[in-house]
Amino acid sequence: MGMAVLWGSPVMFVHVWLTLVICGQCALAFSVAGQQDTTCEANGSVYYVGEWYFLDSDHCTQCECTAEGSACARTECTSLPAACIHVSHYPTDCCPRCEKIGCEYGGEVYELGQQFQPSACEQCTCHSDGIARCQVADCAPPPCVNPVYQKGKCCPQCKDGPNCYVNASRTQVIPGGEPVWVDSCTKCRCHDGQDAGYWEGNRLATCSHMRNCQPDEGLN
16 A cells, blocks of 8 residues: 555656656667767868768868768869860869860861861871871972062962073073074073973083084173
8 A cells, every 4th residue: 555655656656757867868878879970061161971071181082981981082084085185173173174176287286187287288188086187288399499489379389480501610500491502603492391201300401512613702
């Protein structure tokens, strides 16, 4: 009888309620402590297990928060195209970006496959590897001894027409075509430019001298 009265008394009820509250606080403290063991600190922030993040100090390193701590790996950048002629590096990016593809030649930019002529003597093509390859005109020897280069022309031009030197002294020039008397006894003729191999030689005229002839000094 005394036992029943004790459990049913207000004093016993208050004692049991206090015990439950205290135990509840202990369980809560245990749960919070467990969560602290499953977080990662980085970049001044707290990350929970399963969360991914990049390091502020290195945008190429990505991490995952795991129960054992942060697991990080560095990002491998893919190779840029061989024909990339404009590369940009942005502060927030790990890898460089290719902004333009093509060929750069003489300060100018050309599209892949584009053909262009930077000078009168060059014919170029922009190849897929970003290199402009050019062919230079192979000029034939001009049929004169005093060629000049003219604007817009690749090969030298004979402004005065075909000509040649009279002899090895290279002091006198005669026009090509018909034979020319260079003095009263000597007649010379330039090759007309069609003679094979002429301009590979000395560019001298072929001359014939009259026998037993004394040049007239008055005839040039």
